[in-house]
Amino acid sequence: MIVYGVALLSVCLVLGMLIGEALGVAMNVEANVGGVGIAMLFLVYASNSDKFKALTEGVSASGIKFWSAMYIPIVVAMAARQNVAAATEGGLLALSAGVAAVMVSFALVPVLSNIGKDDSPAPDTSEEQGAG
């Protein structure tokens, strides 16, 4: 049944969120710490394990795949409900801070992507200044 897949997905999300919330409380932080990421790990585990075959194969799988395919439309809806007007009203300071943070972070992607690959020596971080 399709709903088995949907239910598995729901249980993963709820469990992940509970753990993320508990981590937040334990660390005394006002945020959910990695709830979605933990939920994803549960789903990855379930879809790679034989124990959950009944929930992750055949028709049940299409209950999960449907929501995976709805991802982009949901993200479009998410974009449409952002507070874009406030972002434009923040003035030059907000604009500079946001743009500079993104530029520097973009520049670091290739640097950090090399970590764990054998062929590159530990990269120096001295080039990252002055961006943006």
Added chain:
Amino acid sequence: MDIIETVFVRNNLVVAFAVVGAVMWVSYFLADKLTAGRIHGSAIAIALGLLAAYWGGTVSGGSRGVADVTLLGGIGLMGGGMMRDFAIVATAFGVHISELKKAGIAGVISIFAGVIVSFIVGAAVAVMFGYTDPTAITTIGAGAVTYIVGPVTGEAIGASDAVITLSVAAGLVKSILVMIGTPLIAKRIGLDNPQSAMVFGGLMGTTSGVAAGLAATDPKLVPYGAMTATFYTGLGCLLGPSVLFFIVSAMF
């Protein structure tokens, strides 16, 4: 006209499905005809969504973009945190554990590097704009981390409302820029495999930005980027009002 409003409001989520579906169709049509597929249809759809959000925010004066327009209220539910997280988790279906392990360490390092680097950049900009109060500098730096870390930090260390608003704006600018900029810069920063996607998610951290940016670049990369990005805001909320604030206080 009353009839339309009644039906649209009562079935707001269903209306949202229809509207977003139409936007997707138009976007993929434009991507195909105008750009010959060079720009991804979802990138155009996200850009249209942001434009609509600007319009909605200006018209209604609310903070939830187009979702504050009465007839389109369902967009708020469809694009809200619950549905977003549900769909993000679903993208992890079929991900191989081996891919995650390969980028494990780089992913963890990128989350720490992302929070600290964004904070330093944001704080430096605040100083350049003449702020000398450590509370304000920390809050604006935290805003450059994400628009959630900014107000959480600001409220914890007692920043003024004006500064907190600025920090949210800085975070929003970051989030929107990641949505729009990622597909444009993906090739140049080597963002074409699961490993770099995990590093990317950890460095950028804004869940909305990463979610939309990767969707517009290559939907296959979404689960990897989203996985690391969801730890970022938590770490930011942890470091912002504590270690980072202490360091800034010691310097100013």
